[in-house]
Amino acid sequence: QVHLVQSGAEVKKPGASVKISCKASANTLSHTYIHWVRQAPGQGLEWVGVIYPTGGVAPYAQRFQGRVSMTRDTATSTVYMELSSLKSEDTAVYYCAKHGSNYGYIDDWGQGTLVTVSS
Protein backbone atom coordinates (compact mmCIF):
# COMPACT_ATOMS: atom_id res chain seq x y z
CA GLN A 1 0.00 0.00 0.00
CA VAL A 2 1.47 3.33 -1.10
CA HIS A 3 0.92 6.18 1.36
CA LEU A 4 1.22 9.81 0.23
CA VAL A 5 2.15 12.63 2.64
CA GLN A 6 2.22 16.20 1.41
CA SER A 7 4.05 19.29 2.62
CA GLY A 8 2.35 22.02 4.60
CA ALA A 9 0.35 25.07 3.61
CA GLU A 10 2.00 27.90 1.71
CA VAL A 11 1.25 31.61 1.35
CA LYS A 12 2.75 33.35 -1.66
CA LYS A 13 2.55 36.72 -3.33
CA PRO A 14 1.37 37.13 -6.91
CA GLY A 15 4.19 36.47 -9.35
CA ALA A 16 6.07 34.20 -6.99
CA SER A 17 6.63 30.45 -7.31
CA VAL A 18 5.67 27.62 -5.01
CA LYS A 19 7.13 24.13 -4.75
CA ILE A 20 5.16 21.53 -2.87
CA SER A 21 6.15 17.98 -2.11
CA CYS A 22 4.51 14.59 -1.91
CA LYS A 23 6.37 11.82 -0.12
CA ALA A 24 5.46 8.28 -1.08
CA SER A 25 6.22 5.07 0.75
CA ALA A 26 9.81 3.90 0.32
CA ASN A 27 10.79 2.19 -2.94
CA THR A 28 7.41 2.76 -4.62
CA LEU A 29 8.07 5.49 -7.19
CA SER A 30 9.52 2.98 -9.66
CA HIS A 31 6.06 1.49 -10.19
CA THR A 32 3.75 4.36 -9.31
CA TYR A 33 2.35 7.23 -11.35
CA ILE A 34 1.97 10.40 -9.25
CA HIS A 35 -0.66 12.90 -10.36
CA TRP A 36 -1.32 16.43 -9.19
CA VAL A 37 -4.91 17.64 -8.96
CA ARG A 38 -6.06 20.98 -7.64
CA GLN A 39 -9.30 22.26 -6.16
CA ALA A 40 -10.03 25.95 -5.84
CA PRO A 41 -12.24 27.01 -2.92
CA GLY A 42 -15.78 25.77 -3.48
CA GLN A 43 -14.89 24.43 -6.92
CA GLY A 44 -14.40 21.06 -8.56
CA LEU A 45 -11.34 18.94 -9.23
CA GLU A 46 -8.85 19.95 -11.91
CA TRP A 47 -6.10 17.66 -13.18
CA VAL A 48 -2.69 19.34 -13.49
CA GLY A 49 -0.31 16.62 -14.66
CA VAL A 50 1.42 13.33 -13.90
CA ILE A 51 4.94 12.05 -13.44
CA TYR A 52 5.65 8.54 -14.68
CA PRO A 53 7.51 5.76 -12.86
CA THR A 54 10.38 6.47 -15.27
CA GLY A 55 10.54 10.08 -14.12
CA GLY A 56 9.14 11.41 -17.38
CA VAL A 57 5.96 13.46 -17.53
CA ALA A 58 2.87 13.49 -19.70
CA PRO A 59 1.92 16.81 -21.30
CA TYR A 60 0.63 19.04 -18.53
CA ALA A 61 -2.93 20.31 -18.64
CA GLN A 62 -3.00 23.11 -21.16
CA ARG A 63 -3.77 25.92 -18.73
CA PHE A 64 -0.64 25.10 -16.73
CA GLN A 65 1.78 24.57 -19.59
CA GLY A 66 4.80 26.82 -19.27
CA ARG A 67 4.17 27.44 -15.56
CA VAL A 68 4.34 23.99 -13.97
CA SER A 69 7.15 21.53 -13.46
CA MET A 70 7.03 18.08 -11.89
CA THR A 71 10.15 16.36 -10.63
CA ARG A 72 11.08 13.59 -8.29
CA ASP A 73 13.82 12.42 -5.94
CA THR A 74 13.88 8.63 -5.91
CA ALA A 75 16.32 8.56 -2.99
CA THR A 76 13.68 10.08 -0.72
CA SER A 77 10.60 8.79 -2.63
CA THR A 78 9.44 12.39 -2.98
CA VAL A 79 7.70 14.04 -5.90
CA TYR A 80 7.61 17.81 -6.33
CA MET A 81 5.32 20.18 -8.18
CA GLU A 82 6.48 23.72 -8.80
CA LEU A 83 4.06 26.35 -10.07
CA SER A 84 5.43 29.71 -11.14
CA SER A 85 4.01 33.16 -11.96
CA LEU A 86 1.35 32.64 -9.33
CA LYS A 87 -1.96 34.45 -9.62
CA SER A 88 -4.77 34.82 -7.11
CA GLU A 89 -6.71 32.26 -9.17
CA ASP A 90 -4.06 29.66 -8.25
CA THR A 91 -5.30 29.73 -4.65
CA ALA A 92 -6.38 26.14 -4.14
CA VAL A 93 -5.78 22.87 -2.37
CA TYR A 94 -3.29 20.85 -4.37
CA TYR A 95 -3.50 17.08 -4.05
CA CYS A 96 -1.03 14.47 -5.13
CA ALA A 97 -2.62 11.18 -6.06
CA LYS A 98 -1.40 7.88 -7.45
CA HIS A 99 -2.14 4.96 -9.67
CA GLY A 100 -0.13 1.81 -10.13
CA SER A 101 1.76 0.77 -13.23
CA ASN A 102 -0.76 -1.89 -14.26
CA TYR A 103 -3.92 0.22 -14.13
CA GLY A 104 -4.91 3.80 -14.92
CA TYR A 105 -7.38 4.88 -12.32
CA ILE A 106 -6.33 7.02 -9.36
CA ASP A 107 -6.86 4.98 -6.21
CA ASP A 108 -5.29 7.00 -3.42
CA TRP A 109 -4.71 10.64 -2.54
CA GLY A 110 -2.48 12.73 -0.33
CA GLN A 111 -4.05 14.90 2.33
CA GLY A 112 -3.77 18.07 0.23
CA THR A 113 -1.69 21.25 0.46
CA LEU A 114 -3.38 24.64 0.60
CA VAL A 115 -1.63 27.27 -1.47
CA THR A 116 -2.85 30.81 -0.91
CA VAL A 117 -1.81 33.54 -3.33
CA SER A 118 -2.39 36.97 -1.89
CA SER A 119 -0.70 40.33 -1.91
Add this chain to the structure above:
Amino acid sequence: AIHLTQSPSSLSASAGDRVTITCRASRALPSALSWYQQSPGTPPKLLIYGASSLESGVPSRFSGSGSGTDFTLAISSLQPEDSATYYCQQYNSFPYTFGQGTKLEI
Protein backbone atom coordinates in the same frame (compact mmCIF):
# COMPACT_ATOMS: atom_id res chain seq x y z
CA ALA B 1 -9.18 16.80 -24.11
CA ILE B 2 -12.18 14.65 -23.28
CA HIS B 3 -14.94 16.69 -21.66
CA LEU B 4 -17.17 15.11 -19.01
CA THR B 5 -20.63 16.46 -18.26
CA GLN B 6 -22.33 15.34 -15.05
CA SER B 7 -25.98 15.69 -14.23
CA PRO B 8 -27.61 16.80 -12.13
CA SER B 9 -25.28 19.34 -10.53
CA SER B 10 -27.08 18.88 -7.23
CA LEU B 11 -29.86 16.77 -5.80
CA SER B 12 -31.66 16.20 -2.57
CA ALA B 13 -32.99 12.84 -1.43
CA SER B 14 -34.14 11.06 1.69
CA ALA B 15 -32.53 8.27 3.62
CA GLY B 16 -33.45 4.93 2.07
CA ASP B 17 -33.97 6.40 -1.43
CA ARG B 18 -32.12 5.39 -4.58
CA VAL B 19 -30.45 8.04 -6.72
CA THR B 20 -28.55 8.06 -10.00
CA ILE B 21 -25.91 10.45 -11.31
CA THR B 22 -24.97 10.47 -14.96
CA CYS B 23 -21.69 11.32 -16.67
CA ARG B 24 -21.49 11.89 -20.40
CA ALA B 25 -18.16 11.97 -22.21
CA SER B 26 -17.40 13.97 -25.34
CA ARG B 27 -15.66 10.89 -26.81
CA ALA B 28 -15.93 7.17 -26.23
CA LEU B 29 -13.97 5.98 -23.19
CA PRO B 30 -14.45 2.20 -23.38
CA SER B 31 -14.62 1.54 -19.64
CA ALA B 32 -11.90 3.93 -18.43
CA LEU B 33 -14.13 5.83 -16.04
CA SER B 34 -14.02 6.13 -12.27
CA TRP B 35 -16.26 7.69 -9.63
CA TYR B 36 -15.17 9.49 -6.48
CA GLN B 37 -16.90 10.70 -3.34
CA GLN B 38 -15.63 13.82 -1.61
CA SER B 39 -16.70 15.23 1.73
CA PRO B 40 -15.73 18.79 2.70
CA GLY B 41 -12.12 19.19 3.76
CA THR B 42 -11.09 15.70 2.70
CA PRO B 43 -9.51 14.25 -0.43
CA PRO B 44 -11.68 12.31 -2.87
CA LYS B 45 -12.30 8.66 -2.20
CA LEU B 46 -12.43 6.08 -5.00
CA LEU B 47 -15.79 4.31 -5.28
CA ILE B 48 -15.90 2.75 -8.76
CA TYR B 49 -13.27 2.04 -11.43
CA GLY B 50 -13.55 0.51 -14.85
CA ALA B 51 -17.03 2.02 -15.02
CA SER B 52 -18.57 -0.77 -12.93
CA SER B 53 -16.00 -2.33 -10.59
CA LEU B 54 -16.51 -1.62 -6.91
CA GLU B 55 -13.39 -0.56 -5.02
CA SER B 56 -12.54 -2.77 -2.07
CA GLY B 57 -14.24 -1.64 1.12
CA VAL B 58 -16.92 0.44 -0.61
CA PRO B 59 -20.48 -0.54 0.38
CA SER B 60 -22.38 -2.55 -2.21
CA ARG B 61 -25.17 0.04 -2.32
CA PHE B 62 -22.86 1.93 -4.70
CA SER B 63 -22.83 0.67 -8.28
CA GLY B 64 -21.62 1.89 -11.65
CA SER B 65 -22.69 1.11 -15.18
CA GLY B 66 -22.25 2.26 -18.75
CA SER B 67 -19.69 2.24 -21.52
CA GLY B 68 -18.72 4.34 -24.48
CA THR B 69 -19.91 7.85 -23.71
CA ASP B 70 -22.69 7.37 -21.13
CA PHE B 71 -22.09 6.28 -17.55
CA THR B 72 -24.15 6.13 -14.38
CA LEU B 73 -23.43 6.00 -10.66
CA ALA B 74 -26.30 4.60 -8.61
CA ILE B 75 -26.60 4.75 -4.86
CA SER B 76 -29.34 2.70 -3.25
CA SER B 77 -30.61 2.69 0.32
CA LEU B 78 -29.17 6.15 0.92
CA GLN B 79 -27.51 6.74 4.27
CA PRO B 80 -26.92 10.14 5.91
CA GLU B 81 -23.16 9.65 5.46
CA ASP B 82 -23.65 9.56 1.68
CA SER B 83 -24.08 13.35 1.73
CA ALA B 84 -21.08 14.46 -0.34
CA THR B 85 -20.02 15.63 -3.76
CA TYR B 86 -19.51 12.97 -6.41
CA TYR B 87 -17.16 13.24 -9.39
CA CYS B 88 -16.62 11.13 -12.45
CA GLN B 89 -13.17 11.02 -14.03
CA GLN B 90 -11.89 9.58 -17.30
CA TYR B 91 -8.51 7.90 -17.53
CA ASN B 92 -8.72 6.79 -21.14
CA SER B 93 -6.22 9.43 -22.22
CA PHE B 94 -4.18 12.37 -20.98
CA PRO B 95 -5.13 14.93 -19.87
CA TYR B 96 -7.24 13.13 -17.30
CA THR B 97 -10.44 15.09 -16.82
CA PHE B 98 -13.16 15.29 -14.20
CA GLY B 99 -16.84 16.01 -14.36
CA GLN B 100 -17.94 19.20 -12.64
CA GLY B 101 -19.36 17.33 -9.66
CA THR B 102 -22.78 16.48 -8.23
CA LYS B 103 -23.63 17.60 -4.72
CA LEU B 104 -25.90 15.13 -2.94
CA GLU B 105 -27.81 16.16 0.16
CA ILE B 106 -29.62 13.62 2.29
